[in-house]
Amino acid sequence: xxxxxxxxxxxxxxxxxxxxxxxxxxxxxxxxxxxxxxxxxxxxxxxxxxxxxxxxxxxxxxxxxxxxxxxxxxxxxxxxxxxxxxxxxxxxxxxxxxxxxxxxxxxxxxxxxxxxxxxxxxxxxxxxxxxxxxxxxxxxxxxxxxxxxxxxxxxxxxxxxxxxxxxxxxxxxxxxxxxxxxxxxxxxxxxxxxxxxxxxxxxxxxxxxxxxxxxxxxxxxxxxxxxxxxxxxxxxxxxxxxxxxxxxxxxxxxxxxxxxxxxxxxxxxxxxxxxxxxxxxxxxxxxxxxxxxxxxxxxxxxxxxxxxxxxxxxxxxxxxxxxxxxxxxxxxxxxxxxxxxxxxxxxxxxxxxxxxxxxxxxxxxxxxxxxxxxxxxxxxxxxxxxxxxxxxxxxxxxxxxxxxxxxxxxxxxxxxxxxxxxxxxxxxxxxxxxxxxxxxxxxxxxxxxxxxxxxxxxxxxxxxxxxxxxxxxxxxxxxxxxxxxxxxxxxxxxxxxxxxxxxxxxxxxxxxxxxxxxxxxxxxxxxxxxxxxxxxxxxxxxxxxxxxxxxxxxxxxxxxxxxxxxxxxxxxxxxxxxxxx
Amino acid sequence: xxxxxxxxxxxxxxxxxxxxxxxxxxxxxxxxxxxxxxxxxxxxxxxxxxxxxxxxxxxxxxxxxxxxxxxxxxxxxxxxxxxxxxxxxxxxxxxxxxxxxxxxxxxxxxxxxxxxxxxxxxxxxxxxxxxxxxxxxxxxxxxxxxxxxxxxxxxxxxxxxxxxxxx
Numbered sequence: 001x002x003x004x005x006x007x008x009x010x011x012x013x014x015x016x017x018x019x020x021x022x023x024x025x026x027x028x029x030x031x032x033x034x035x036x037x038x039x040x041x042x043x044x045x046x047x048x049x050x051x052x053x054x055x056x057x058x059x060x061x062x063x064x065x066x067x068x069x070x071x072x073x074x075x076x077x078x079x080x081x082x083x084x085x086x087x088x089x090x091x092x093x094x095x096x097x098x099x100x101x102x103x104x105x106x107x108x109x110x111x112x113x114x115x116x117x118x119x120x121x122x123x124x125x126x127x128x129x130x131x132x133x134x135x136x137x138x139x140x141x142x143x144x145x146x147x148x149x150x151x152x153x154x155x156x157x158x159x160x161x162x163x164x165x166x167x168x169x170x171x172x173x174x175x176x177x178x179x180x181x182x183x184x185x186x187x188x189x190x191x192x193x194x195x196x197x198x199x200x201x202x203x204x205x206x207x208x209x210x211x212x213x214x215x216x217x218x219x220x221x222x223x224x225x226x227x228x229x230x231x232x233x234x235x236x237x238x239x240x241x242x243x244x245x246x247x248x249x250x251x252x253x254x255x256x257x258x259x260x261x262x263x264x265x266x267x268x269x270x271x272x273x274x275x276x277x278x279x280x281x282x283x284x285x286x287x288x289x290x291x292x293x294x295x296x297x298x299x300x301x302x303x304x305x306x307x308x309x310x311x312x313x314x315x316x317x318x319x320x321x322x323x324x325x326x327x328x329x330x331x332x333x334x335x336x337x338x339x340x341x342x343x344x345x346x347x348x349x350x351x352x353x354x355x356x357x358x359x360x361x362x363x364x365x366x367x368x369x370x371x372x373x374x375x376x377x378x379x380x381x382x383x384x385x386x387x388x389x390x391x392x393x394x395x396x397x398x399x400x401x402x403x404x405x406x407x408x409x410x411x412x413x414x415x416x417x418x419x420x421x422x423x424x425x426x427x428x429x430x431x432x433x434x435x436x437x438x439x440x441x442x443x444x445x446x447x448x449x450x451x452x453x454x455x456x457x458x459x460x461x462x463x464x465x466x467x468x469x470x471x472x473x474x475x476x477x478x479x480x481x482x483x484x485x486x487x488x489x490x491x492x493x494x495x496x497x498x499x500x501x502x503x504x505x506x507x508x509x510x511x512x513x514x515x516x517x518x519x520x521x522x523x524x525x526x527x528x529x530x531x532x533x534x535x536x537x538x539x540x541x542x543x544x545x546x547x548x549x550x551x552x553x554x555x556x557x558x559x560x561x562x563x564x565x566x567x568x569x570x571x572x573x574x575x576x577x578x579x580x581x
Numbered sequence: 582x583x584x585x586x587x588x589x590x591x592x593x594x595x596x597x598x599x600x601x602x603x604x605x606x607x608x609x610x611x612x613x614x615x616x617x618x619x620x621x622x623x624x625x626x627x628x629x630x631x632x633x634x635x636x637x638x639x640x641x642x643x644x645x646x647x648x649x650x651x652x653x654x655x656x657x658x659x660x661x662x663x664x665x666x667x668x669x670x671x672x673x674x675x676x677x678x679x680x681x682x683x684x685x686x687x688x689x690x691x692x693x694x695x696x697x698x699x700x701x702x703x704x705x706x707x708x709x710x711x712x713x714x715x716x717x718x719x720x721x722x723x724x725x726x727x728x729x730x731x732x733x734x735x736x737x738x739x740x741x742x743x744x745x746x747x748x
Contacts, residue, residue, distance in 0.1 A: 131599060136610050140653040143599070160653060193748065194595060322640065427655035478727040 018147040018178040019044035022111065023052055025154035031055045031082050032285065033073060033446055035066035040126060046177040050569025055324075058446065061176065061467040063090050067097020067441035068465070071106050071445030072436075075426050076401060078231060080161050081443070084112065087115055088126030096433060098168050099137035103430025104252060105229055107166035109157045111139075111490070116176035117145060120217035125169045130172045139167030141420025147180035152187055158382065159190045164197025165317040166229055191535040197316065201333030206341050209329050210351060212285050213243060216306025216310075217357035218286055218364075220283035221245050222268065225252030225429065226290015226335050229421045235339035237290060246359065246365055250277035250291050252429040255419035255522040265365065266374075269297040270566045271411045274575060275371040279365055281572040288313045290335045293324045294430075301325060307418060314338045323392050372414060373564050374576050382557040383532050385409060385484040387414035388539075392454060392482055395539040400452040401426065401444045405437035405461030408490035413561040415454040435464025442471060451478070452543060459485040459509055459553075469522040472549045480542050481551045486558045494561045499568075519551035528553040589661040589668060589738040590647060590669070591746050596622050596629040600654040605632065607652065613637065613645050617670075617735025628656065628729045628748065632737045634713075656748055663743040671708070672716045673698075674723075675730040678705040682727055693719045704729060712736075 016024065022045055022282075027129065035058045040048045048417055049057050061064040064083045070081030081101075082204050085094045091112045101108050115124040131143045140160050153171055161169040229235050233256045239265055240247050247257050248268040257264055259297050266273035269278050280298070281284070288308050291297070298304045301324060312329040313321050320340070321330040333339055376386045389412050402417050403426040404410040419425050424445055429434045441455035462483055472479055484490075492507040516526030525548050529538045535554070542550040561577040594600045601620055608615050616634040623630045635645060641658065649658045661668075674684050678700075690697055690707045693715070699706035709719055713736055720731065739744065 132602070135599070135603060137608055192653065195653050317651070319644065320650050323644060326640075480730075 014183055016184045016474075017048070017183040018150050018173065018180050018182075018538065019043065021147070021150045021175070021182070021184050022178065023048045024184050024526045025151055025186060026082065027054045028053070029154070029158050031081070032079075033058055033070070034082045034084050035060060035070040035073070035443070036084030037063050037066055037086065037090060037115060039090050039117060041087035042084060042090075042178075043109070043173045044175065045084065045113065046172075048257055057084075058442070058471070060439070060471050061099045063093035064097050064435070064464065065442070065465050065468045065471065067094050067108075068100065068433075068436045068439035069443035070108055070199050071097060071101045072403060072426050072440035073447045074101075074106050074108055074443075075104075076423050077447045078423065081479055082104065082111070083108065083113065084111045084124065086113045087130065087320070088128045090126075090567070091130040095134060098134055098170065100428050100431045100436060101168045102137045102432040104428065106168065106321070107161040108168040109154070109161050110153045110168060110170040112170060112172045114143070114172045114174040114176075116175065118176045120174065124163055124426065127161065129392055134170050137168075138170050141170040141172065143172045144174070144177055147177050147333060149183045150177070151185060155187045155190050155316070160192070160195065162193075162482050165320075180469070185425060190436070198318075198332050200343060201314065201331040201332040201338035203341065205329055205331045206338060207332060207345065209287065210342055210345055211544075212310055212312060213245070213287060214351040214353045216285035216445050217354055217545065218282060218284045218361045219243075219245050219358070220279050220285070221247040221289065222250070222280060222291055223247060223256050224250040225254045227253055227256035228290075230290060230316070230335035231422075232290070232336035232339050233422045233569060235336055238343050239339055239346070243341065244355065245287075246279055248280060248363065249547045250294070250297055251414055251427070253412060254356065255422045258420045259418035260420060264558025265369070267414055268295075268572075271415065271562050271564060274564055274577065275365055275368040277566070277572040277575060278368045278501050282364075284309050285312045289339070290315060292320045295324075295329055297564045298325065298572060299574070300571045303329040303574070306571070312399065323372060325492075330381070342506055358554070359403045371577070373575075376560075376578060378532075380532060381558065382533060383529065385412050385486070385554075385556045386416050387532060388482065388484060388535055388556070389456065391536045391539055392456070393417045395536065395543055396452050396454065400424070400454045401448060403427065403437050403440035403444060403453070404433045404457045405457040405464075406432045406463060407458050408463075408486075408494065408562050409456050409458045409484040411491075412484070415562075417456075434461040437461055438465050438479075440483065441481075442468060442475075442477055445477040445479050446475065453478075454480045454482050456459070456482045456484070459483060459487065459512055459515070460488060460489045466518075469519065469524065469549075469551075473522045473524065475547060476547070478545070478547050479549050482547075484551050484556045485512075485515070486556045486560070487512065488558060491562070495559070503555075504557065515553040519549075524549040524551055526551045530555045585636050585638050585641070586662070588642050589666065589736060590633045590635060590645065590649070591660045591661055591738055592631050592633070592657065593623070593656045593746060593748060594631060594652075595656065595669070597654060597655040598628050599631065601631075603654055604633070604649065607623060607648055608633075611644075611648060613641065616728065619735040619737055625748070630746075631711050632735070636703070636734050651733050658724050658744055659746045661738045664744050666738050666744070667715045667741060668712050668736050668738045670713050670716055670736045671710050671734040672719070673732045674707045674709065674719070674728065675704050675709060676723065677703065677729060678694070679703050682724075686727070689722060714724075714737070
């Protein structure tokens with residue numbers, strides 16, 4: 001028996017079902033991967049997927065992982081990530097992934113199934129108000145109520161997701177709509193009267209900014225995730241080289257400027273370097289590029305503002321400007337376009353710089369740098385987590401894609417893996433979602449099948465999406481998991497040590513599985529490393545297994561803390577350094 | 582602390598389901614005040630016009646405007662306080678109209694240039710339009726025990742003269 005709604009049973013040769021139309025839209029958008037999980041409301045869509053082979057569907061083990069994998073696919077390629085989930089629990093499981101992408105402005109299109117239109121509002125099986133639930137954590141969302149609207153809605157979704165300040169866009173499609181028939185016509189262009197993101201920056205403002213930067217005595221550049229998202233690294237590099245400015249980067253911006261360049265002062269913020277934070281505090285002209293003066297970045301706002309400086313801010317999102325800190329010279333525009341204009345101005349006008357002052361400013365910066373704030377006490381007994389990251393950097397020659405989870409290991413990865421290129425460092429900076437690391441590595445490895453992909457994680461975070469070991473086996477993803485296992489929720493423990501008199505409330509990880517056996521149970525290679533002298537060898541051995549997923553369980557020093565550290569409410573120049581304790 | 586002021590924000594948005602909750606959700610999510618919010622379709626049925634009365638420092642109001650502009654369904658936003666504008670609100674008040682109250686209510690209604698739009702044995706319903714402060718003043722001037730029920734629409738605003746909010 002055949003059902004009328006079965007794909008391929010079109011009522012005329014030209015007409016397609018909603019499900020088929022949806023798939024054709026994804027083809028039109030040149031989608032390579034769809035990360036998803038089937039369920040009742042999306043069965044028509046999955047049947048249409050069965051009949052196509054233009055994109056590959058990646059079956060995850062939990063919808064949250066589908067979202068993270070699609071997110072990392074996007075972060076590492078710059079393309080729009082696509083996820084597909086069913087109604088109700090499928091959609092609610094996806095919410096963490098959507099919110100994670102939203103906070104870090106990652107372009108994604110999420111397709112969620114919905115109960116049939118006639119059942120909406122009747123508390124149907126697996127019904128939830130997906131559009132309502134996701135509204136605060138998407139750039140935009142749609143509920144498609146007519147099969148004729150699918151193509152135009154998908155076109156809008158991809159356009160809105162990728163343009164302006166990027167972000168996730170959700171398209172909720174009731175099941176009956178995916179079975180209805182209509183002609184397929186994918187629009188070539190899209191126009192939304194209410195949405196016209198700015199691209200070009202105001203030339204007058206750009207000139208003003210350049211004048212301030214060249215006349216500055218103590219200039220400083222602060223780059224953020226917007227440089228990565230806007231593919232503006234080369235333009236930023238050119239600007240920094242031609243003006244010879246010191247530069248720091250946020251957690252999200254790492255890799256947008258090569259870490260090995262002497263003008264790079266390392267990451268700034270709560271766990272930033274001494275030199276970056278001091279220069280940020282003491283500069284007289286600050287150029288912020290695609291960054292948003294986050295609380296983890298500038299510390300106490302009043303303290304930050306206590307030192308007067310002129311602030312120039314380039315950002316595509318007008319609402320990022322003067323949100324937390326008053327901006328003197330705002331430049332709204334696409335970071336790449338604005339920096340290109342700035343570079344062109346430098347080339348034509350050859351502005352004179354305050355070279356004497358700039359030299360003495362660098363002398364000051366070198367004095368701060370000489371504190372060597374990233375030094376840590378090496379041990380021959382216990383594996384220091386920082387040491388593992390240093391060796392990871394060495395063994396992978398600094399060329400790996402590194403994903404991380406959230407916590408101490410994330411900060412150590414950010415501090416000790418010196419990123420030279422953008423889109424290599426994939427982590428959840430805004431929402432701080434534990435459990436992203438492994439699914440992030442999946443998305444990255446699928447996008448870059450021949451690249452080295454390392455997932456730096458902790459024994460807490462990894463267990464938040466451990467089921468994905470199965471997905472990694474199914475698609476034979478040769479990810480290397482670098483787990484820094486300190487038997488604590490390390491960052492929680494660190495705060496409890498500092499601010500709660502060592503009362504380690506619920507931060508100890510007891511009853512851990514045997515991770516080696518666990519990895520092996522999924523058909524992967526598992527290794528446990530307990531001695532510092534074995535760290536390098538284990539990493540080399542793991543990365544030599546080019547086609548295998550290797551899970552490395554590094555038993556690390558339990559009491560190691562992340563330094564430098566700015567306590568909550570303190571200012572940028574009020575860091576605690578490792579040497580202070 | 583920066584001083585806070587009352588602002589009337591007018592906006593045009595796509596007349597689509599969910600658009601109102603995007604605006605209302607934005608205010609609650611970011612902790613902005615809403616004193617009142619009115620919305621209805623315009624002469625162009627694809628557009629709705631909303632008037633939001635809020636309060637905040639200049640910085641907060643600037644953020645509110647920017648955040649509203651960021652919503653994909655919002656077509657145009659105008660802070661009416663940036664220029665001259667007119668503000669009107671409609672109130673319906675049901676008051677006791679027995680004994681001496683009956684004459685008293687009629688007189689108060691005339692003073693405030695309201696209209697009695699429903700008459701019953703024991704009550705009048707008075708319609709009154711004006712600025713929010715005028716409506717407040719009317720309520721203040723009534724004997725509290727005489728007020729049976731009130732309903733207010735919230736403010737609607739429009740710019741004076743050439744200030745036009747249109748697509």
